[in-house]
Amino acid sequence: MNSFNSKRIPNIMAVIIIIMLGAGLKIVVDYSLTVDKEAGYLWAQKIFYYHVPSAWTAFLGYFIVMIAGVQFLRTGNRKWDQIGVASAEFGTFFCLLVLITGPIWGQAAWGQPWTWEPRLLTTLILFLLYIGYFMLRQFGGHYERVARNSAVLGIIAFLDVPIVYLSLKFWSADTQAHPQLGMSEQSSLVLNVFFFNLATFTLLFIYMVWYRIHILKLKQKQLELTHGL
Template sequence: MAHVGFKERLSAVLGLTTFIVMMVDLFLIFIWVPEEKTLGAVQKIFYFHVGTAWVAFFAFFVVFLFSILYLKSRNSKWDRIAAASAEIGTVFTTVVLITGPIWAKSSWNAWWTWEPRLTTSLILWFIYVAYILIRASSTEEEKKARLSAVFGIIGFIDVPIVFFSVKWWNVSHPMVFDQGGMNLAPEMFITLMVSVAAFTLFYFYYLTKAAALFQARDDLRELKRKMRERLN
């Protein structure tokens, strides 16, 4: 019981910290940081776009890492973390695909162009939607976890492709970093770092909640199995 109480207190602290940092981030974005000279106010979506893209990449790295751990140990705890991270990462990738075209409309005067980063990001989204569908389609828990782990490991290959696509194909997609270093004003850099921190905390908070939900689901399934055995 003490262990449960500690986890609840830790979750509450993480939730409060996430809320505070997120409020600071919103203040910096909409009030403190100056508007970009060319794009104006619409450039502020940059902080949401980059912050959620970082979390999406990190979430799928967690899927990759814990899928490997599951295949090595067959410990269902690692599978639950991978599954929770995949669902959260898919949500963040959806936000990336929504905010990207809004930014693109102002930068390129087009909602969507089939340039490499946009295309590979869309492929990444399809990969992890397929991951979620795999988990939903199979009724055998061990088989589902094993197939999902393999798919999660293979699917992660697309993450570095998305990240390096701008350099590899030399396209016009906006970059946070250029060859001379950070291509941002100091206020923009600070706001971007706070935004990344805020979305990262947001990810970890909901990862703990989602993993706990998967744990409760598995406990309920095990309880039902034991009840059926007793009745038989």
């Protein structure tokens, strides 16, 4: 990743993301279809064009935390820790979006904001775990140990995901079903809008992580200057 200092590429990217977000909103509001027949084609169902891409982006973030954790433990290169923290922060941000948009849909569709739905619950558990992750970074002591321990935590957190998901799936087999529709059953219009938003969110995620790493590097440089290196 090259630096943020040459402002050109980041600025162009930011403009593209803003245009995509605006266009995405317009398309979702005015042109997109609602897909769930059982729920009676609720307009509120359009929130899924944001809910699902947020969830995918959050999991992408946490996946990167795990990869960065493995790489950090292998190489000890500070770069991997910075990638890990930045991904954890914005993974958690998108996680929060999932946890906000989920209940909005729930209220409209089922008349109650929270249901014990396995995927929503897995997201909540991950969210809580990552609150702990940030606390560990805060209270863990000196940076070098914190970096190592949070790398380990990032790895075990992601390992836990499939077990959490499976157990919740069996656990809530009798509770409210989540609209779960196969990708292949969707009309191409629905899919196009969905993938457009997914692309926007992924780009936004990359941009945020990139910017965050830039700030972390500046902080590191500032620290090095104060120590007179």
